[in-house]
Amino acid sequence: MGQGTQMRTHLCGIVTAWTEAADAEDAVAEIAAAIGKPAQLVVFFSPDYPVEALNRALSERFPHADIAGCTMSGGISPAGGLERGLVVVAFPARGFRIVSALLDVIDDLDVERTASAVRALRRTLAPEGPEQPSGHRFALSLIDGLANAEETVVSAIAWALDGIPLVGGSAGDDLTFRDTVLLHGGAIHRNAAILLLVESDFPVQIFKSDNFEPTTTKFVVTASDDGRRIVHELNAEPAAREYAMAVGLDPERLSPMSFAAYPLAVKIGGEYFCRSIRHMNPDSSLSFFCAIDEGVVLTLAQPRDIVATTRAELARLDAALGGIDLVLGFECVLRRLDAESRQVRQGIDDLYRRYNVVGFDTYGEQYRAMHLNQTFTGIAIGRVVAP
Structure with a gap:
């Protein structure tokens, strides 16, 4: 392995590897030398890699693997967070059965056609005989984070999954909002989503964790452009000014750090979700x-201890699964920024190291039929093999 490239082989047979190599071909070559010949690769990579070169290198180095992946706004590895680079999750043929599909033109999604494609994918996963119990199956979504289509995509997929739990993340590009890219089937895709269905011999459980609770401060969206996710007015006042006044900041100095520290939430089914x-x-x-419709009531949220809430969720999963072997995780980039601004990022990294968390920082997270923000979602894979 090249300098700075690390890998870890997990009890379930999955190999994770990561590198901060600056050159795309070097990054892929270093990881290929480390992980052998997997059946399925899931990759997360910096947007500053030339995507054509990266895709070509992956195809050449892993000619017999199915490859799916997307750009990230930072990587997550068992060694801690990565500002840039390449993160790879290599699934073996033994113990995992994986099928995948690409959904294209997602900003004008045909819901019926999408549902039919998902059902066909389910049949491909288990063409004969009974399916694995529900605790051994999950669906993974990777969605273009600039297509503004996650809500439609996730609801269509979840409808057709018929109980298979869905989790995933939206591709990012380091908060530049210029170009988010997906890889699937040896090709480069935009305005698209990837769905992977996974059946495992090992117990799995999806999860979500956030560290915010609602305050009594409310905003009503009084003018918006729903399709572009733009809010013009809150409480019949210019949106930025009304928000800044409520959190005690100068409207001219609002930044991603401000939005990370003072998120807004919407109440759905008795539970609050960040927007x-x-x-x-x-x-x-x-x-x-996230999509924001006119008339929606937004609630200002306040932070709780992010390290304590994350530790509690990972400990719960550890107990439920009889020990965590690996976590494939999707963390909102604003959640990472908030942890950094509160100087607790080291505590989060220590937890991710302890529980073998690997994944990427996203522009949004998917959980069941919901598209979320400022959340940590993922799949925890247990150590016990099914009898």
């Missing part, structure tokens, strides 16, 4: 990472 702000626009409107 994070992407950026402020020159006209004092606010662009969001």
